Amino acid sequence: MTSAVTTESSARPGYGQLLRTPGALGFLLPGFAARLPFGMLTISILLLVQHTTGSYANAGIVSAVTGISMALCAPLMGNLTDKHGQSAVLLPVVLVHAAAVSALVALALLGAPVLAIAAAAIPAGASVPQVGPMVRARWAAKLEGSPLLPTAAAFESVTDEFTFVVGPVLATALCTGLHPSAGLITEATLSLLGGLLFAAQRATQPKGHAQTATGGERASALSFPGLRVLIVAFLGIGAVFGGMQVSMAAFSSEMGNPGANGLLYGVFAAGNMLAGIACGAIAWKIGPRRRLLLGYIGLTATASLLWTADSMVLLAAIGLLVGLCIAPALITGYTMIEALIPANARTEAFTWLTGAVAFGQAIAVIVAGRLTDAHGSSYGFLVPAAATALALVTLLSLRAKLAPRAGGRIVSSSDTPQGREDRGRQRDLTTV
Incomplete structure (x- = not known):
């Protein structure tokens, strides 16, 4: 068979070719409607709870509970999706x-105790529809072995970043311009309608795999060591997002210009989006494992400079560099799932990575918030620096886990023709 790497290096697939993939627009458009709320949820909760309780600390607790609950439950949702299919899981989840x-909104508006609101945040976070990983799983199923797969991963990264830029802006406008609960009401409505429309696109969804092709129990994605290494890397990336959100807001206040926070974070997000677009347009000649390591080295180096910023201009410049380095690491990590995880566990694998970003972000918000309150924003910026450094050490020491084992058993445990074809593809990948 033709080497996947050779094909990738000799072709230069673009976004236009990707979007012309049969059936792609049918799941991308409703998928985007269902994913936009992901960027609205925590900021809408923050604004509503702060309005009703008058405390940012209380609002931060409820937001963190939501994020941690989502991170812990996302892999379970992915596991069920791989077993039973996307529609079977998504329909009850969005309801x-x-x-x-709705219950969280009602409790907040009725002036319920913070503990009651936080309790309501647990099911609200646990039931966040994992549409992003489901879209990635559809791309992986349609483009398996195709040179378009890295382009699809880049496209998804840019889409994610776009939702994180547009979602908070939309939520803030709704909460401040209409009503403090308008952001959450819109979030729930979009999740419900977008999720139902996405679930209706059954023709492109991967089949459920309750068992392997040989009739045995389907292995959990977490049983593959390469995924566990990627989870550590994505925890570090999540810490960058969380640490920068808190520390940039504090830095702007310290500089006497709180409104500049949006601009600073926008520059960081713009760097991420630009790098994501570029990653999808480049015909890479180096293997994904090396790309991940190089990208993470760059991310660690730039994140370590954040605490040195002493002006708005310098922080914006460093934030831009951090954003430019996040996308290559993030996109490559998602791309490697095809090589490391069998098709019957990929949705679960994607949810582990998405959950790792959310968990890392939630923990970083808490730690950076405490450091910032006690010592100032420069100490808050140490959180992304430390988290990425620890993750990089893990990546370098366990990088062998990111390459398929001899014979490709990491990809397929069966000796079916499809399994042998998968192992052949993995041997191609290990030569890079």
């Missing part, structure tokens, strides 16, 4: 999420 968010 539960809409009901849970």
Whole structure:
């Protein structure tokens, strides 16, 4: 068979070719509607709870509970999706999420105790529809072995970043311009309608795999060591997002210009988006494992400079560099799932990575917030620096786990023709 790497290096697939993939627009458009709320949820909770309780500390607790609950439950949702199919899981999930968010809104507006609101945040976070990983799983199923797969990963990264830029802006405008609860109401509505429309696109969804092709139990994605290494890397990336959100807001206040926070974070997000677009347009000649390591080295180096910023201009410049380095690491990590995880566990694998980003972000918000309150924003910036350094050490020491084992057993445990074809593809990948 033709080497996947050779094909990738000799072709230069673009976004236009990707979007012309049969059936792609059918799941991308409703998928985007269902993913936009992901960027609205925590900021909408923050604004609503702060309005009703008058405390940012209380609002931060409820937001963190939501993020941690989502991170812990996302892999379970991915596991069920791989077993039973996307529609079977998504339909009840969006209904539960809409009901849970409605309950949280009602409790907040009725002046319920913070503990009661935080309790309602648990099912609201646990039921966040994992549409992003489901879209990635559809791309992986349609483009398996195709040179378009890295382009699809880049496209998804840019889409994610776009939702994180547009979502908070939309939520803030709704909460401040209409009503403090308008952001969450819109979030629940979009999740419900977008999720139902996405679930209706059954023709492009991967089949459920309750068992392997040989009739045995389907292995959990977490049983593959390469995924566990990637989870550590994505925890570090999440810490960058969380640490920078808190520390940039504090830095702007210290500089006497709180409104500049949006601009600073926008520059960081723009760097991420630009690098994501570029990653999808480049015909890479180096293997994904090396790309991940180089990208993470760059991310660690730039994140370590954040605490040195003493002006708005310098922080914006460093933030831009951090954003430019995040995308290559993030996109490559998602791309490597095809080589490391069998098709019957990929949705679960994607949710582990998405959950790792959310968990790392939630923990970083808490730690950076405490450091910032006690010592100032420069100490908050140490959180992304330390988290990426620890993750880089893990990546370098365990980088062998990111390459398929001899014979490709990491990809397929069966000796079916498809399994042998998968192992052949992995041997191609290990030569890079």
